[in-house]
Amino acid sequence: MTSALWLAALAVALAFSSGAVSLFAGRAPRLLRFQAMPLVALSGAAAAAAGLAALWQGGTVSTELPLGLPWLPWRLRLDALAGFFLLVIGLVTAAVGVYGPAYIRHLEHGRDSLPALGGFTALFLAGMMLVVLADDAFGFMVAWELMSLASYFLVVFQHDQAANRRAALLYLIMAHVGGLAILLGFGVLAAFAGGFEFDSMRAAQLPFAWASVVFCMAFIGFGMKAGLVPLHAWLPEAHPVAPSHISALMSGVMLKVAVYGFIRVVFDLTGQAHWQWGVAVLAIGSVSALMGVLYALMQHDLKRLLAYHSVENIGIIFIGLGLSLLFLSEGHTLLGVLGLVAALYHTLNHALFKGLLFLGAGAILHSAHERDLEHMGGLLRRMPWTGLFFLVGCLSISALPPFNGFVSEWLTFQAALQAWQLDSGVLRSLVPVAAATLALTGALAAACFVKVYGVAFLGRARSRHVRRARPVPLGMRAGQGMLAALCVAFGILPMSVVATLDAVPVQILGAGLPQATAHGWLWLTPVAPETASYSAPLVVVLLAAMAGLTAWVWRRGAVRRVRRGDPWDCGFTPPTPRMQYTASAFAQPIRRVYGLLFHIDEGVETQPDGSARFHSSAGDRAWGLFYLPVVAAVESSARRIVRLQSGSVRIYLGWTLATLLVLLWIIS
Amino acid sequence: MDHLLTPTAWAWAAVQALLYALLAPLLAGWIRKCKARLQNRRGAPVLQPYRDLYKLMGKEVRVAHTASPLFRAAPYIVFTATWLAAATVPLAANILPTAAIADIIVLVGLLALARFFLALAGMDVGTPFGGMGASREMLVAALAEPAMLMAVFTLAMTAHSTNLASVIDAQLGAGLVLRPSLLFALAALVLVAIAETGRIPVDNPSTHLELTMIHEAMILEYSGRHLALMEWAAQIKLVLYGVLIANIFVPWGIALSHQPASLAAGLGAIVLKLAILGAVLAAAETVLAKMRLFRVPAFLNLALLLGLLGLLGHVILEVGA
Numbered sequence: 001m002t003s004a005l006w007l008a009a010l011a012v013a014l015a016f017s018s019g020a021v022s023l024f025a026g027r028a029p030r031l032l033r034f035q036a037m038p039l040v041a042l043s044g045a046a047a048a049a050a051g052l053a054a055l056w057q058g059g060t061v062s063t064e065l066p067l068g069l070p071w072l073p074w075r076l077r078l079d080a081l082a083g084f085f086l087l088v089i090g091l092v093t094a095a096v097g098v099y100g101p102a103y104i105r106h107l108e109h110g111r112d113s114l115p116a117l118g119g120f121t122a123l124f125l126a127g128m129m130l131v132v133l134a135d136d137a138f139g140f141m142v143a144w145e146l147m148s149l150a151s152y153f154l155v156v157f158q159h160d161q162a163a164n165r166r167a168a169l170l171y172l173i174m175a176h177v178g179g180l181a182i183l184l185g186f187g188v189l190a191a192f193a194g195g196f197e198f199d200s201m202r203a204a205q206l207p208f209a210w211a212s213v214v215f216c217m218a219f220i221g222f223g224m225k226a227g228l229v230p231l232h233a234w235l236p237e238a239h240p241v242a243p244s245h246i247s248a249l250m251s252g253v254m255l256k257v258a259v260y261g262f263i264r265v266v267f268d269l270t271g272q273a274h275w276q277w278g279v280a281v282l283a284i285g286s287v288s289a290l291m292g293v294l295y296a297l298m299q300h301d302l303k304r305l306l307a308y309h310s311v312e313n314i315g316i317i318f319i320g321l322g323l324s325l326l327f328l329s330e331g332h333t334l335l336g337v338l339g340l341v342a343a344l345y346h347t348l349n350h351a352l353f354k355g356l357l358f359l360g361a362g363a364i365l366h367s368a369h370e371r372d373l374e375h376m377g378g379l380l381r382r383m384p385w386t387g388l389f390f391l392v393g394c395l396s397i398s399a400l401p402p403f404n405g406f407v408s409e410w411l412t413f414q415a416a417l418q419a420w421q422l423d424s425g426v427l428r429s430l431v432p433v434a435a436a437t438l439a440l441t442g443a444l445a446a447a448c449f450v451k452v453y454g455v456a457f458l459g460r461a462r463s464r465h466v467r468r469a470r471p472v473p474l475g476m477r478a479g480q481g482m483l484a485a486l487c488v489a490f491g492i493l494p495m496s497v498v499a500t501l502d503a504v505p506v507q508i509l510g511a512g513l514p515q516a517t518a519h520g521w522l523w524l525t526p527v528a529p530e531t532a533s534y535s536a537p538l539v540v541v542l543l544a545a546m547a548g549l550t551a552w553v554w555r556r557g558a559v560r561r562v563r564r565g566d567p568w569d570c571g572f573t574p575p576t577p578r579m580q581y582t583a584s585a586f587a588q589p590i591r592r593v594y595g596l597l598f599h600i601d602e603g604v605e606t607q608p609d610g611s612a613r614f615h616s617s618a619g620d621r622a623w624g625l626f627y628l629p630v631v632a633a634v635e636s637s638a639r640r641i642v643r644l645q646s647g648s649v650r651i652y653l654g655w656t657l658a659t660l661l662v663l664l665w666i667i668s
Numbered sequence: 669m670d671h672l673l674t675p676t677a678w679a680w681a682a683v684q685a686l687l688y689a690l691l692a693p694l695l696a697g698w699i700r701k702c703k704a705r706l707q708n709r710r711g712a713p714v715l716q717p718y719r720d721l722y723k724l725m726g727k728e729v730r731v732a733h734t735a736s737p738l739f740r741a742a743p744y745i746v747f748t749a750t751w752l753a754a755a756t757v758p759l760a761a762n763i764l765p766t767a768a769i770a771d772i773i774v775l776v777g778l779l780a781l782a783r784f785f786l787a788l789a790g791m792d793v794g795t796p797f798g799g800m801g802a803s804r805e806m807l808v809a810a811l812a813e814p815a816m817l818m819a820v821f822t823l824a825m826t827a828h829s830t831n832l833a834s835v836i837d838a839q840l841g842a843g844l845v846l847r848p849s850l851l852f853a854l855a856a857l858v859l860v861a862i863a864e865t866g867r868i869p870v871d872n873p874s875t876h877l878e879l880t881m882i883h884e885a886m887i888l889e890y891s892g893r894h895l896a897l898m899e900w901a902a903q904i905k906l907v908l909y910g911v912l913i914a915n916i917f918v919p920w921g922i923a924l925s926h927q928p929a930s931l932a933a934g935l936g937a938i939v940l941k942l943a944i945l946g947a948v949l950a951a952a953e954t955v956l957a958k959m960r961l962f963r964v965p966a967f968l969n970l971a972l973l974l975g976l977l978g979l980l981g982h983v984i985l986e987v988g989a
Contacts, residue, residue, distance in 0.1 A: 377794070378734070378736075378794070380736045380737075380738065381736050391738075395781075395784070398780075398784060399777070399780075400777055400780055400781045400784060401770075401774055401777040401778055401781060406774075406777055410773055410774070410777075413773055413817075413821075413830075414773075414830070417821060417824055417825060417830065419825075419983060420825050420828070420983060420987045425983070425984055428983040428984070428987060429980050429983050429984055431983075432818070432821065432976065432979040432980060432983060433976070435817070435818075435821060436814055436817070436818055436972070436975075436976055436979075439813060439814035439817040439818070440810070440813075440814040440972075442780075442813070443780070443809055443810040443811075443812075443813035443814055444810045446780055446783075446784055446806065446809070446810070447806035447807070447809070447810045449784075450784060450787045450788060450791070450802060450806050451803075451806075453788060454787065454788055454790075454791030454792075454799070454802060455791070457736075458736060458738065458788060458791045458792040458794070459734070459791055459792065459793070459794035459799075460734050460794040523768075529768075530829060530831065530834055531828060531829045531830070531831070531834075532771050532829060532830040532831060533768045533769075533771065533831065534769075534770065534771060534774055535768070535769045535770070538769045539752070539769060539770055539774065539778075542752055542755075542769070543748055543749065543752055546685075546748045546751055546752055546755075547744050547745070547748040550744055550747055550748060550751075550897070551744055554725065554893055554896075554897065555893070561728060561729075562728075562729045562730075562731055562740070563728060563729070563730050563731070564730075564731055564732070564733050565730045565731070565732060565733070566732065566733060567732040567733075567734060567793045567794070567795045567889055568795065568797075568888060568889060569795075575794065575795050575796065577794065579795070579796050580794050580795070580796060580799055581791065581796060581798075581799020581800060581802070581803060585799065585803065586799060586802070586803045586806075587803075588803070589803060589804065589807040589961070589962075590807055590810065592962065593807070593811075593962075593965045
């Protein structure tokens with residue numbers, strides 16, 4: 001187990017050394033490509049190895065760092081939960097490290113600062129790993145802020161565009177409001193524990209009211225970082241404007257670090273589960289999943305669309321966590337474990353396919369210089385490898401068998417279907433509603449990715465530069481290929497994944513899911529074999545066998561030759577690329593059906609030259625319903641406070657004295 | 669679990685899968701014949717769909733210049749996924765390993781996989797019809813899939829299992845008890861089946877009028893053996909939904925052992941049930957008119973509501989009781 005911690009330390013050290021190397025990239029731009037990015041890849045590989053070792057060996061190992069304040073040393077600890085999230089971070093980071101060099105090549109001749117890109121990437125990475133490894137609230141918050149600040153600088157990297165600066169500022173504000181909530185949560189825990197160490201927090205017994213305060217603070221703070229509705233509006237602004245490999249890290253990995261924080265505080269440190277918490281998490285998770293996918297359907301900027309899908313998938317993860325809390329609160333430990341395993345599995349899956357899809361979007365941006373779906377088309381024939389890997393990502397995120405996204409949603413459904421074991425009738429009827437939302441979400445996600453893939457990769461090119469797109473370099477293809485292969489592998493071999501994940505609930509809940517893998521590697525049986533079973537390897541074998549049989553029978557005796565011709569044009573003029581269905585047209589029926597949920601702005605304007613233009617956009621209701629009222633409230637309270645500002649020093653001194661006296665009275 | 673995977677069991681599963689593929693055109697022909705008789709026409713022979721498939725299989729394939737490799741792979745994927753989904757539904761005997769390999773949720777997933785590729789194939793050529801069909805199909809699916817899951821969850825919760833064989837066993841064991849939740853689930857499943865198989869009033873399988881078609885718009889560019897596979901997959905899907913409704917809600921007659929007499933009785937029972945369902949469908953299609961596209965969401969939301977009511981009715985009324 002000590003070796004695992006050494007590997008983790010090596011991963012952090014490699015990340016820092018990548019940052020150190022990048023400092024010299026201003027003089028020698030090639031350093032970033034040939035030194036810094038490979039170091040990032042190695043750091044990811046080391047983190048993944050450390051995580052796997054921690055999961056397989058079980059147990060915990062901790063150490064103290066001679067850093068920080070003299071009476072407050074930093075503690076690091078590697079256990080199964082931390083190991084799992086290190087694995088998630090490591091897998092995506094390794095792929096990004098392979099993908100990165102070719103992607104950042106064109107920046108070498110630009111005006112953007114290369115040392116900033118490499119240095120903040122490294123700090124961001126090291127921050128995420130240290131959050132996961134931290135064993136006291138102090139170290140956790142320092143690492144958390146390192147992660148938030150470094151990612152702010154990556155969001156604002158291309159700062160010559162005003163929209164990017166605005167998105168980054170919004171991100172910075174939200175990250176700090178969230179950070180404050182987390183800090184308050186840790187404050188309450190530390191007050192009862194008498195120290196900042198996680199071990200003493202774990203041992204402390206909190207009354208229900210204070211535990212609920214901790215829960216609320218953690219839910220708000222980590223939920224804000226994870227992008228739960230209605231706090232999500234910063235996410236689709238900030239994630240897409242970073243360079244694509246950083247978007248992959250932010251959406252694929254940083255959101256997972258927030259999920260880690262939530263699990264660590266709620267499942268591990270408070271060590272309690274109350275049905276009220278479960279209901280809150282389940283409700284917010286369901287709303288996030290549904291709203292995320294509906295807003296994603298309305299987007300035509302590929303990277304924004306993917307960012308909204310992160311909101312959806314985080315919602316699905318929290319549905320699993322909510323189910324787990326509900327079952328745990330009523331003492332059904334095994335079902336609670338099932339919900340947690342489903343959530344963790346989806347966490348891993350989302351990191352993989354969202355990383356893959358963002359890398360694919362980056363490949364399109366790299367070779368076609370286009371983010372807008374309305375200008376794409378026919379890319380499958382121009383970039384066949386990217387097209388294939390992107391298809392795997394689309395199938396995985398749409399939760400289609402036999403890919404990995406399906407397995408985690410299947411496990412979540414299985415957990416929800418055990419709702420009949422709950423004692424309370426209200427809770428029993430709440431869970432099916434969440435399951436219905438999840439089903440609707442999955443179907444809408446499939447619709448959205450038919451739109452994305454059909455508009456971007458199929459059909460005909462809608463603009464000249466997309467028609468001239470070329471395949472991306474080998475490194476970028478390899479990075480996508482690694483993630484695509486993992487998506488397929490984790491879909492076909494869910495038993496091995498669940499068996500590995502099992503160490504996490506064993507550590508934090510004291511129980512595993514032994515029955516899930518009790519029937520050999522072929523069968524996944526989460527509750528019992530007669531209740532539900534799924535054999536992904538056999539499904540794949542049967543699909544392949546039946547497809548082979550069909551193709552063999554079907555091509556015998558038939559005319560083998562395939563003649564190419566023009567598509568059917570109804571006998572009128574031949575169809576042009578502009579006559580194809582666009583992304584907006586594809587989503588129009590859904591926009592009409594769910595119109596109430598969007599802020600729709602559409603109409604026809606007459607131009608000065610007499611021609612008419614139609615414009616249409618579907619905005620996010622969270623702005624009007626949540627963000628703008630908060631902004632208005634802050635501004636009006638600021639206007640009231642400003643009355644204190646009289647300009648006289650004596651009155652200020654009076655206020656200071658009064659404050660001091662009140663504080664002394666409180667602590668006396 | 670490996671006791672399920674004996675060679676005999678595999679052999680029976682293969683026989684059942686082949687039966688599905690071979691019976692599917694028969695049901696399509698039967699429905700067409702019934703419809704023709706109801707409309708006072710003589711109609712094509714019941715075996716006409718077989719002849720159509722055979723004819724298409726022998727024809728040359730024409731593919732648009734603009735089509736990508738996905739266009740040529742899609743018919744095989746759509747057909748295989750639909751066929752495998754059908755193979756997991758017990759047809760004449762309830763003793764097959766396939767139900768354990770893939771439960772009801774996987775069945776819904778496999779149908780979604782087929783639909784995903786069908787819609788992508790529609791968008792591949794780059795004509796407006798394909799995109800139109802794909803967009804509408806995904807709208808219908810997005811509303812129908814949750815309704816279907818709600819209906820099957822009601823059954824799964826009643827049987828405490830998502831394994832289709834266990835569900836049917838539980839239904840047989842419960843005998844003739846009228847549960848409100850099952851009625852709601854049946855209604856939801858019927859509505860979903862109509863929408864998913866593209867029947868009137870949601871879609872019209874025999875139209876080629878551009879403005880109203882959904883399924884036909886997506887496969888407009890297909891010809892020859894590719895078109896045959898797509899048509900055959902649609903026919904299998906129709907049988908699948910028919911068998912699902914018949915065997916879950918009226919499971920009596922299904923064979924529970926490998927005895928030849930029992931198997932023959934099971935086969936006879938399911939053929940009879942499908943014949944009745946087909947005749948009812950033909951009658952419904954004769955008296956109903958096709959809806960406008962934007963009436964379809966109301967239709968499917970009703971299905972979702974019925975499914976949810978069934979599920980809530982089950983967890984509130986029947987679990988505690």
